[in-house]
Amino acid sequence: MRILVGVDGDGAYESALAWVQALGFAQPQILLASVIEPPRPPVVGVVAPFSEEVFVQAMEAQSHAMQERLNTLQQRLQAQGIETETVVLHGQAATRLLELAEERAVSLIALGGTRKGALQAFFVGSVARAALTSAKQSLLIAHTPPPTDQPLHAVLATDHSEYNSRCIDLLLQFAPTQIERIAITTAFDLDEETLHLLTRNAPAFMGAGVEWIIEQLHERNRLVCERLRPLNAACESVVVEGLPIPSIREAMEATQSQLLILGAKGHSLLERLSLGSVSYHFAVGEPVNLLLLRA
Numbered sequence: 001m002r003i004l005v006g007v008d009g010d011g012a013y014e015s016a017l018a019w020v021q022a023l024g025f026a027q028p029q030i031l032l033a034s035v036i037e038p039p040r041p042p043v044v045g046v047v048a049p050f051s052e053e054v055f056v057q058a059m060e061a062q063s064h065a066m067q068e069r070l071n072t073l074q075q076r077l078q079a080q081g082i083e084t085e086t087v088v089l090h091g092q093a094a095t096r097l098l099e100l101a102e103e104r105a106v107s108l109i110a111l112g113g114t115r116k117g118a119l120q121a122f123f124v125g126s127v128a129r130a131a132l133t134s135a136k137q138s139l140l141i142a143h144t145p146p147p148t149d150q151p152l153h154a155v156l157a158t159d160h161s162e163y164n165s166r167c168i169d170l171l172l173q174f175a176p177t178q179i180e181r182i183a184i185t186t187a188f189d190l191d192e193e194t195l196h197l198l199t200r201n202a203p204a205f206m207g208a209g210v211e212w213i214i215e216q217l218h219e220r221n222r223l224v225c226e227r228l229r230p231l232n233a234a235c236e237s238v239v240v241e242g243l244p245i246p247s248i249r250e251a252m253e254a255t256q257s258q259l260l261i262l263g264a265k266g267h268s269l270l271e272r273l274s275l276g277s278v279s280y281h282f283a284v285g286e287p288v289n290l291l292l293l294r295a
Contacts, residue, residue, distance in 0.1 A: 001025050001174060004106040004137075006097050006127055007034045007070060012112030015142035017073070019259070019289060020110050021080070022146040024178035030084045032073055033100055034066045035093040063088055094130035101137050108174070109135060113143035113287070132283050132292075138170065138264075139292040141283055147258060151180035154259040154291075155238075156228075157248050157278075158186055160220050166295035167263035168227055177231060183255040184221040184228075185238040187247030188213060214239050244278045252288070264294045 003020055007013045020030065036059060070086035077084040089096040101109055111128045128141055146152060156171075158164050221237035228235055238255065240247035252260060262279045282288050 001027055002029045002106050003108045003110055004031045004033055004101050005110045007032050015145045016110040016112045018145040019142045023176035026175035030082055032070050032086045035089045035096045036063050037093055094127045098135055106137050108138045108140055110140040113141055138294045141290045143287045143289055152178055153181045153255055153257040154179050154261055155183045155185050155251050155257045156261040164263045167293035170293050170295045179233045181234040183236050183238045184224045185251040186217045187240045187244045189243050245281055259289045261291045264292050
């Protein structure tokens, strides 16, 4: 499994790299990559403050410093028996990293989140945003490092769509063996129209209403747990009545999970009552460590 870790100059990558190590993926091959972006051109009509020679020297110094950082990280990972290589690129960071991911047949891109804004709201950086909209690979976006003093817990949110099923297959291929507990979580927001659609082939269950829906979703979640047995993680089913985003947030808190696992998309016939498309919200707008699967 080849994993591309984007190494930035501000240290945001540290949480992403820590998660890559902590999850215990099967036979990881880590590609540490940094991109040296060219300086912005001066405003039209304004004389550049430095000569071209000075800019070239500055770029060379930056490249050298970044290569030294990558070498240090490489030595640390290789000492742990992890196959690692490094590359320093030049150009626009998002474009170059996504090109590299394609060229090297990367399975997972790992990036650190950034914190911006006067209110300290969480947002991912420009590279992660580009990866969300353009990359074909799965993404790991980390805002905080994994805990070192407690076991790893994860919420896997599912809408039980065909696409989400393929994402679970991909998760099994990635084989993160260091997650101790996975909460298979399904959220639903029930109304009369949705209930009718779900029970039209089973009218005897119409009167059971919400209880019948909850049991059906628990049963589907339990089947997902069976599929995840090779990961050797304890598994539980969580069904929450409510809108997906607050319900998933509630499940994360209730299960004390440090990682959210989502499919990048997935719209089943149950879209209106289950997960639907919330992955972009959690990737961009919440301080959640996120493993976003693209199958």
